[in-house]
Amino acid sequence: MNTKKIFSPSLLLILAIILITGCHGKGSAKKELQAVADSVTVPDTGYSGIKQYMSGRTLFKEVTFKNGVREGLMKSFYQTGEVRQTFLYKNGLREDSSIWFYQEGQPFRSTPYKKDTIDGIQRQYYRTGRLKARLGYSKGLRTTFFEEYTPEGKLVGGYPTLVVNVQDDYKIKGIYKVSLELSDKSTGVRFWHGDLSRGVFDTAHCKIIKTIKGIGSIDLKKTGSPKPSNIDVIAEILTNFGNNYLVYKKIDLPYSDLN
Numbered sequence: 001m002n003t004k005k006i007f008s009p010s011l012l013l014i015l016a017i018i019l020i021t022g023c024h025g026k027g028s029a030k031k032e033l034q035a036v037a038d039s040v041t042v043p044d045t046g047y048s049g050i051k052q053y054m055s056g057r058t059l060f061k062e063v064t065f066k067n068g069v070r071e072g073l074m075k076s077f078y079q080t081g082e083v084r085q086t087f088l089y090k091n092g093l094r095e096d097s098s099i100w101f102y103q104e105g106q107p108f109r110s111t112p113y114k115k116d117t118i119d120g121i122q123r124q125y126y127r128t129g130r131l132k133a134r135l136g137y138s139k140g141l142r143t144t145f146f147e148e149y150t151p152e153g154k155l156v157g158g159y160p161t162l163v164v165n166v167q168d169d170y171k172i173k174g175i176y177k178v179s180l181e182l183s184d185k186s187t188g189v190r191f192w193h194g195d196l197s198r199g200v201f202d203t204a205h206c207k208i209i210k211t212i213k214g215i216g217s218i219d220l221k222k223t224g225s226p227k228p229s230n231i232d233v234i235a236e237i238l239t240n241f242g243n244n245y246l247v248y249k250k251i252d253l254p255y256s257d258l259n
Contacts, residue, residue: 160184
C-alpha cells in the first residue's frame, strides 16, 4: 500500500506560513521576513504613514504618504545612515526646497520647487557653510541670473567672452562661415543657435552647433530669398566650479539671404 500523501497547493502555502511564523526570531526566518518586507509596495490609494525602502538591511529612503499620495517629507540616506537628500511633497508634487547634504551633515545644494518644477534661485554651499553659487530658474529652465563665490566669499568674475570669426566666401562659393570660440581658448563649452529673448535658456527652441575642440562652426549659404540679417548664438560655458555660465550674442550678417 502506498503511504505517500498528496498535499494541495493551498495546504502547502498554509504550512509554509506556519513554519515562517513558528520560527520567528531565528536567523533564517528573519531573512525570509525581510525579503517579504522589501517586496511590499505602497498601494495607489488608502495608505497613510511613512514607508521605509531598504536595500538588503540598509535603509536608503523614507517616504511619507497620505491616502496613498506623497505628502510631507521624503528622505534619502547615504549607505552609512546619514541623510543625503530631502524633498517636501504636497499632494504628490515637490514643493518648497529640496536639500542635498554633504555626508558630514552640512547642506550642499538647495533647489526650489513649485508644482514639481524647479523655479527660483538654486543655492550651492561649501562644506564650511559659505555660499558657493546662486543660479536662476524659471519653470524648469535656466535664466541668466548667475553668481559664483570663492571659498573666502568673494564674487567670481572674469569669465571668458565669446569670440566670433568669419570667413566670407559669399561671392565665390555662396557661403558665409561663422566660427565661435571662447576668449581663453577653453574647450569646456557648447554652442547653440538660439536666443534668450524670453529670459530663459530653452534647448527645445535652440539647435546645437557642431563644436570640435572648443570651436563651433556655422556654415550659412546663399539662398536668393530674404532672410534675417543676423543670427543668435548662446555659449554654455562650464566653469571651474562645475556650473554652466550662459553668454548670448547677436551676430550681424552682411547679407540678407543667408540661411
